[in-house]
Every structure is written in C-alpha cells, then in structure tokens.
Amino acid sequence: MGALDGFRDRELAQKIVKKIHEEARGLDEVRFMHVCGTHEDTVTRTGIRSLLPGNVKILSGPGCPVCITPVEDIVKMMEIIRQAYEEGDKIIMTTFGDMYKIPTPRGSFADLKSEGYDIRVVYSIYDTYRIAKENPERTVVHFSPGFETTTAPAAGMLNVVAQEELENFKIYSVHRLTPPAVEVLIKQGTRFHGLIDPGHVSTIIGVKGWKPITEKYSVPQVVAGFEPVDMLLAILYLVRMVKTGEAEIINEYTRSVKYEGNVVAQKLIDKFFEVVDAKWRALGVMPKSGLELKNEWKEFEIRTYYNPEVPKLPDLEKGCLCGAILRGLALPPQCPHFGKTCTPRHPVGPCMVSYEGTCSIFYKYGALF
Numbered sequence: 001m002g003a004l005d006g007f008r009d010r011e012l013a014q015k016i017v018k019k020i021h022e023e024a025r026g027l028d029e030v031r032f033m034h035v036c037g038t039h040e041d042t043v044t045r046t047g048i049r050s051l052l053p054g055n056v057k058i059l060s061g062p063g064c065p066v067c068i069t070p071v072e073d074i075v076k077m078m079e080i081i082r083q084a085y086e087e088g089d090k091i092i093m094t095t096f097g098d099m100y101k102i103p104t105p106r107g108s109f110a111d112l113k114s115e116g117y118d119i120r121v122v123y124s125i126y127d128t129y130r131i132a133k134e135n136p137e138r139t140v141v142h143f144s145p146g147f148e149t150t151t152a153p154a155a156g157m158l159n160v161v162a163q164e165e166l167e168n169f170k171i172y173s174v175h176r177l178t179p180p181a182v183e184v185l186i187k188q189g190t191r192f193h194g195l196i197d198p199g200h201v202s203t204i205i206g207v208k209g210w211k212p213i214t215e216k217y218s219v220p221q222v223v224a225g226f227e228p229v230d231m232l233l234a235i236l237y238l239v240r241m242v243k244t245g246e247a248e249i250i251n252e253y254t255r256s257v258k259y260e261g262n263v264v265a266q267k268l269i270d271k272f273f274e275v276v277d278a279k280w281r282a283l284g285v286m287p288k289s290g291l292e293l294k295n296e297w298k299e300f301e302i303r304t305y306y307n308p309e310v311p312k313l314p315d316l317e318k319g320c321l322c323g324a325i326l327r328g329l330a331l332p333p334q335c336p337h338f339g340k341t342c343t344p345r346h347p348v349g350p351c352m353v354s355y356e357g358t359c360s361i362f363y364k365y366g367a368l369f
C-alpha cells in the first residue's frame with residue numbers, strides 16, 4: 001500500500017461526503033474558496049462539486065500564478081529581448097511551458113520564438129542556471145512567475161549564482177504573494193465563508209502565514225493537501241466551523257506543512273526579495289502582494305539593464321471572464337467563449353492556457369457545471 005492510498009480511498013471518501021451532507025443540513029448556502037490550481041484540479045477531476053450538498057459551493061480563486069502575470073510584464077520582457085538583440089546582446093530567455101503560451105494583445109513568448117528569438121521552456125529555474133553555465137558569453141534571463149512555492153527555489157538559485165558570481169544569469173521577477181491577494185478580495189467584497197489554503201504555498205509560509213486572515217476577518221481556514229480525501233476533509237472541517245461559528249485554522253496537510261513553514265526558504269526569500277505593491281492581471285494593483293529583487297541584488301534583474309516603455313494594454317479580450325473567475329465570482333461555463341471560441345488550442349484568455357487555470361481544468365475534464 002502506498003503512502004497516499006488512504007487519501008484516495010473511495011469508501012473513506014464516501015463516508016466523508018455523507019458526513020458533509022449531515023453536517024451541512026439546515027445551513028444557508030456556504031461558499032468555500034480555494035486559491036490553488038492543483039486544488040481545482042482535484043475538485044474537478046474527481047467531481048467533488050457534484051458530490052456536495054446543494055448549499056455547499058466551492059469557489060476557485062486567484063490560484064494560477066501564470067494567469068495573473070500582468071500583460072505589461074510579458075510585453076516588456078518581449079521588448080527587452082528585441083532591444084537587446086538590436087544592441088547585439090542575443091539574450092536566451094527561459095520560462096515555464098504555460099507562461100510561454102500565455103496570450104497578450106502583443107502576442108506570446110511562443111510567437112516571439114517563431115520570429116527566431118532564443119526562447120526556451122524549462123521545468124525549473126535550475127535549468128536556466130545550467131544554460132547560463134553552458135553559455136557564458138550570452139545573457140540568460142529567466143522570466144520568473146509564481147507564488148511563494150516558486151519564489152523559494154528562485155531565491156535558492158540566486159544564492160548559488162551570487163556565490164559563484166555567475167554574471168550572465170538574470171531574472172525578471174513577477175513573483176506574487178497569495179495571502180495579500182486573499183485579503184484584497186475580502187476587502188473588495190468577494191463573499192466566502194471559509195478558505196481552503198494551498199498546500200504547496202503553505203509548505204513555505206506555514207500555517208502562521210495565513211493567521212492574519214482569520215484574526216482580522218474571522219474567516220475559518222483549512223490548510224489542505226491535494227488528494228480527494230484531503231479536499232473532502234477540508235470541506236468537512238469548514239462546514240463544521242461555519243456551523244459552530246468558530247474561526248480557526250486547521251492544518252489538514254500535516255504530512256507536509258508545519259506551523260512555522262520552511263524557515264530556511266523564508267530566510268532566503270527575505271535575503272533577495274522585498275515586498276512591493278504589484279499588479280495582478282485582471283485584478284488590478286494589490287498592496288504588498290509582489291516581490292522584487294532588493295537594491296543590493298539588482299544586478300540580477302534584467303530591468304536594471306533594459307527597461308523599455310510599454311503602453312497600457314487591455315488585460316483581457318472582450319467577453320473573457322477570467323477576472324470574475326479569479327475573484328471567485330464565476331466558473332468557466334458561465335463564459336460565452338468557453339469551449340466554443342476559447343479552447344486550449346486557441347485560448348482567448350490566460351485561464352485557458354495554464355494547467356493551473358480554472359478554464360483549462362474544466363475543459364480538460366469536460367466539466368460543464
């Protein structure tokens with residue numbers, strides 16, 4: 001028996017579903033939001049929404065870092081590459097596979113590659129480091145999106161690069177922080193009765209990283225893993241807390257998440273990055289939600305060397321509901337483009353591109369509700 005088999009056990013899952021139905025009986029509608037593409041994948045792949053009582057709803061929040069990466073930053077990186085080439089600096093740019101295809105009004109990194117520029121898809125920032133070592137005469141830039149989970153390896157890599165004085169390694173930081181975004185959504189009026197905290201992010205920031213949300217807004221939370229039983233337990237615990245009026249943080253994902261998180265990773269992130277106000281695509285500027293390199297490390301930021309002006313561009317195509325979906329206010333089938341004019345082969349908006357995007361997940365599993 002594998003370590004995770006218990007978390008995929010059908011009978012156990014059915015028992016928890018039964019419990020959720022019992023405990024939710026008599027409650028007004030309760031809405032629980034998650035902020036994680038992998039949670040959405042579990043919920044949609046296993047049909048959890050269809051198993052829940054009608055008064056328990058699961059919302060999908062801003063859990064896709066690639067989806068919320070601003071258009072202006074993607075376009076700026078594209079302009080940097082063009083400018084650098086014109087000046088004889090044949091930059092190699094790396095990024096993740098889903099970021100590579102994200103559409104903007106000025107095209108995607110994939111389009112830029114088709115024009116002959118050297119854009120490479122990597123699995124991790126370590127691949128960028130390896131490419132930089134193999135090409136010491138070229139500037140190698142990692143366009144670096146992601147929440148806390150991805151920021152930690154980026155900081156670790158920068159630590160190595162700084163020690164080795166690897167001068168041709170650069171990043172374009174579009175890292176973002178999840179708790180401040182949840183806080184903004186609460187302040188802007190997204191109504192939910194409980195939060196399912198992302199397991200991956202929580203391995204870095206710990207249970208304590210979510211405490212201010214419960215302390216300030218009395219929102220019950222459960223840190224959850226990614227198996228069906230993890231998600232069902234999280235929903236059950238939230239239903240119970242709503243029923244009793246408690247607002248606590250329960251750590252369901254104890255096999256990976258500690259109260260204090262990964263302190264070593266937190267120190268590395270603090271060493272290299274500072275917290276700034278930052279734009280999220282389709283969601284606007286959120287206070288203290290972004291990470292930029294600190295002044296003493298700006299030598300590793302490509303915008304220190306090239307910083308072309310980029311005009312303000314529309315975040316989304318007309319009719320695309322990504323903004324409402326990322327705020328937990330809509331689900332993909334409510335979008336008139338979904339599955340018709342917007343598919344993974346021909347995406348209209350970013351939520352249909354990334355494997356963490358809610359539209360792409362709904363499309364993949366044929367979820368129509």
Ligand code: SF4
Nearest residue numbers: 320321335342349359
């Ligand atoms: S289906 Fe396409 S157009 Fe509609 S919200 Fe999703 S990404 Fe946007």
